[in-house]
Amino acid sequence: MSESRLDEVLGGDADEAMVARMWAGIGARRAARVRRAKTVRVAGVLAAVAVLVLVAMSLRRPGPLAARDGSAVRAWSVPAQAEPHTIELDDGSAITLASGTSLEPVENAGDRFCVLLHDGSAHFSVRPGGPRRWIVEAGVATVEVVGTVFDVVRDPSGVRVSVERGVVVVRGERVPNRVRRLEAHESMTVPSAVAKMEEAPPPPPVASLVASTVPPPTPSASAKAPDALLDDADRARRDGRTQDALALLARVAESRDDARAALASFTRAKLELEDPAKLADATHDLERAIARGLPAPLDEEARARLVDAYARAGRQDDARRAAQAYLTAHPDGRVAAEMRARADAP
Amino acid sequence: MSRFALAAHPKEVVIAHLRPAPADREPAVVRADPQQDADLVVRARGGDAAAEEALYRRHVRAVTRLATRVLGKADAEDVVQDAFVTALGRLPSLRDGAAFGGWLRRIVLNLVRARLRRRALFVWRSDEREGEGLLALATPGLGPDELAELARLDRALAELPAEARLAWTLRHVEGWALEEIADGLGVSLATAKRRLATADEEVARHARGGRNP
Numbered sequence: 315m316s317e318s319r320l321d322e323v324l325g326g327d328a329d330e331a332m333v334a335r336m337w338a339g340i341g342a343r344r345a346a347r348v349r350r351a352k353t354v355r356v357a358g359v360l361a362a363v364a365v366l367v368l369v370a371m372s373l374r375r376p377g378p379l380a381a382r383d384g385s386a387v388r389a390w391s392v393p394a395q396a397e398p399h400t401i402e403l404d405d406g407s408a409i410t411l412a413s414g415t416s417l418e419p420v421e422n423a424g425d426r427f428c429v430l431l432h433d434g435s436a437h438f439s440v441r442p443g444g445p446r447r448w449i450v451e452a453g454v455a456t457v458e459v460v461g462t463v464f465d466v467v468r469d470p471s472g473v474r475v476s477v478e479r480g481v482v483v484v485r486g487e488r489v490p491n492r493v494r495r496l497e498a499h500e501s502m503t504v505p506s507a508v509a510k511m512e513e514a515p516p517p518p519p520v521a522s523l524v525a526s527t528v529p530p531p532t533p534s535a536s537a538k539a540p541d542a543l544l545d546d547a548d549r550a551r552r553d554g555r556t557q558d559a560l561a562l563l564a565r566v567a568e569s570r571d572d573a574r575a576a577l578a579s580f581t582r583a584k585l586e587l588e589d590p591a592k593l594a595d596a597t598h599d600l601e602r603a604i605a606r607g608l609p610a611p612l613d614e615e616a617r618a619r620l621v622d623a624y625a626r627a628g629r630q631d632d633a634r635r636a637a638q639a640y641l642t643a644h645p646d647g648r649v650a651a652e653m654r655a656r657a658d659a660p
Numbered sequence: 661m662s663r664f665a666l667a668a669h670p671k672e673v674v675i676a677h678l679r680p681a682p683a684d685r686e687p688a689v690v691r692a693d694p695q696q697d698a699d700l701v702v703r704a705r706g707g708d709a710a711a712e713e714a715l716y717r718r719h720v721r722a723v724t725r726l727a728t729r730v731l732g733k734a735d736a737e738d739v740v741q742d743a744f745v746t747a748l749g750r751l752p753s754l755r756d757g758a759a760f761g762g763w764l765r766r767i768v769l770n771l772v773r774a775r776l777r778r779r780a781l782f783v784w785r786s787d788e789r790e791g792e793g794l795l796a797l798a799t800p801g802l803g804p805d806e807l808a809e810l811a812r813l814d815r816a817l818a819e820l821p822a823e824a825r826l827a828w829t830l831r832h833v834e835g836w837a838l839e840e841i842a843d844g845l846g847v848s849l850a851t852a853k854r855r856l857a858t859a860d861e862e863v864a865r866h867a868r869g870g871r872n873p
Contacts, residue, residue, distance in 0.1 A: 317832055320833060321834075321835065322799075324797045324799070325797045326724070327725055332724070332737070336724075336737060336740055336744075340741050344748065344749070588821075590819040590862065626818070
């Protein structure tokens, strides 16, 4: 089909009825804008007075955060076999705790809300523009936010922070330069003291008494802990070295550390999904990530991406099965309606 | 002059290879007379409602076709209305009334891209969304071969990032020159070329049955 033929066979032209209808719609929208502008001007006088009142009120600190139902915030603990639990707060923020997670508020003084993540994985969705600074204490790392969406996973090997939207600041003695800013789609891992000790290279061999000397072993890249490899992969991705990032993530994905291997597989899949030629690799990595176990919010996203990847690859039966699996795992998930449509598609 | 090199296969008709257009080709889209636009802009700025409507009618069909072929019918009308509300509201800032057409196209493209970015926030991108894609715009009476070609194009375009898909549509459906694409999208000529090359490669790959050479 030639380009001129392509232009001929495609519609998209507006007939007179559509042209007239759109002009009427344009007029209505412009009139609405004018009305809004007038309303703003009239309200300006009242606002000037109101500002004085608001300034006086703003000098007072905001009250403590409460649950949406009005109850006081308290410690939360989700048992290991239980479903994830979401806590909705009265400022519109929400915290989702994965199975086996324990979270305790330690400060709720109005302009600061500080929680301690004892163990497990928590997904935070902090309303932007709020009056409070949120702080998540997680042992070796402290995460500070003002309006953002992020995950914190804490286990004996350390703390991993992943940012979905917004910006967080991570502080800690084991954070490089003791502070690091993470933006959307960035993540970092802060190893615990135990993990740091396990990372230490083996001592060099005792020098031989024979004349020939044995050179001390040089540190090998393969001896790096999964967390360090994940951080290297993040740097490579930010620098645009996608292939390097994929290679580093592949090594973590093969490790015996299920949690980090799952995260690595998931991150690989997201990079691979950007390249149509790597669709098959992406589906494989998503399947591996789900099988090895992701925190609940990432599991939901991974399952939804897997449905999309199958559909794009033309594997409609697999897409339907994956959509059904999503609904089983996350019946009230964010995209459950779309998944139902996909699962029911012929 | 055809901008496609059609490689006819004995068994099926495919778009096998896309060659760049010759440098001296005429634009496929007939644009409104800039001087008339300049006169209408002056009058519209002075509050002449008839001049505003005249400006609208001179350009609405072209931008509607553009928006529909990229977004589909469902979103196109909304985007076109928003574009004209924006353009008519910002007329005082348009220094050269004769450039109204290109300026309006840039507004439309910005809104189109915003709409495409919003769609990309949904996790999946199906090439079978109702009302979207070239196949959904096919005029009645097309034969099965041509319908199959449109479907193949849709599958190829669905694999592309939104910016590359947009560049392909502007070039091969709307007939824009590379310079026009770069200006409309607000990018360098090199970036426009790169996006188009990405799109052309994907379309060609689909034409080869999904196989890489």
